[in-house]
Amino acid sequence: MDQDAVAKLKPGLTRAQVRFIMGTPLVMDIYHANRWDYIYFDKKAGKLVAQRRVVVYFDGDVVKSLYEKIGENQLVELQTAPVAAVAEPVTPVAPVAPVAVPDAVAK
Secondary structure (H helix, E strand, C coil): CCHHHHHHCCCCCEHHHHHHHHCCCCEECCCCCCEEEEEEEEEECCEEEEEEEEEEEEECCEEEEEEEEECCCEEEECCCCCCCCCCCCCCCCCCCCCCCCCHHHHC
């Protein structure tokens, strides 16, 4: 889990988008289905150099808030801008009328 991946996380993303960015969460608790935990350990020569834990809270299928766990009991909210809503609805394109195929091409 690198800083670039964490920086892509924003309120408003779907579970599928979070999984695409971060991968499968290390902890998915059935008693807390609205929370995913991502834990990163960096070891060099068998010694722990760095540890990072990011907690993602969902409201239904959408990210509600993001936190980084510091120490054992302190969660610090990650400051991220929510995903921008689409200003205008997308207008569907009208279907194209069928074209007659000449007999010479159809054979």
